[in-house]
Amino acid sequence: MKTIALIENGTFLKTNCTPVINNSKRFKVIANFKNYESALQNIEKSHPDIILIDIDIPAINGIDNIKHIRNIFPEIKIIILTKNQQHTFVFDVLSSGVLGYLIKNENLQIIEALEQLEQGGAPMSTAISRMVIESFQDHDFKELTKRENEILKLLTKGKSYSTIAEKLYVSRNTVKSVSYTHLT
Incomplete structure (x- = not known):
């Protein structure tokens, strides 16, 4: 049986999820924390x-806080539940290491969602799944020039704008422009 902890300051998860989870044969809620501080103090136990x-x-x-939990307990899988569907927020949360994003x-x-997670999936509400897919469907892709490829490869290796400019005999502004155009 897989064990589950809840982190919330209200009662949504406790009221709406705990009874359903505890009635299943595969999952059980074992802890309910009111805030991140309490969770961090007790997750290890x-x-x-x-x-x-x-x-x-x-x-x-x-x-x-999610990143902090993931750093301390990388083996624990996290699903978030929220009302927030703002694009930037969604991708910031997904980048933090959560494996699921559900809209309350x-x-x-x-x-x-829990079964999907246990089967190696990433459970997401329909609206979030669509947002993720659409983020990859930019139809204005253009092929990179040889120079742009060189600059981007060096950027991915952690090289500074100045180092890249010096190495490729281009201006620092050129490197900055390529970075801004293709990485934002």
């Missing part, structure tokens, strides 16, 4: 397999 986080809880920075009150199928 309860050591859940999965954490469900209500990302709408107030904190210094929810995304930083959107026909929440928590058991299906």
Whole structure:
């Protein structure tokens, strides 16, 4: 049986998810934390397999807290539940290391999401899945020039603008422009 901890300051997860999860044969809620601080102090003791986080809880920075949990407990899988569907927020959260992104009150199928997670999937609400797919469907792609490729390869190796400019005999502004055009 996979164990689950909840992090929320309200009652949404406790009220809507805990009964459904605990009625399943494969999952059980073993802890409910009111904030990240309490969770960090107690996760090591309860050591859940999965954490469900209500990302709408107030904190210094929810995304930083998720990263912190992932750094300390990389083996624990995290799914967030939120009402927030802003593009930047969605991708910041997904980049923080969560494996699932569910929209609260959107026909929440928590058991299906947990099963998908355990099968190696990344459960996401329909609107979020579509947002992720559409982010890859930029139809204005153009082929990079040889010089742009060289600059981008050096940038991915952590080289500074000045170092790249010097190495490729181009201006620092050229490097900066290529970086801005192709990496933002």
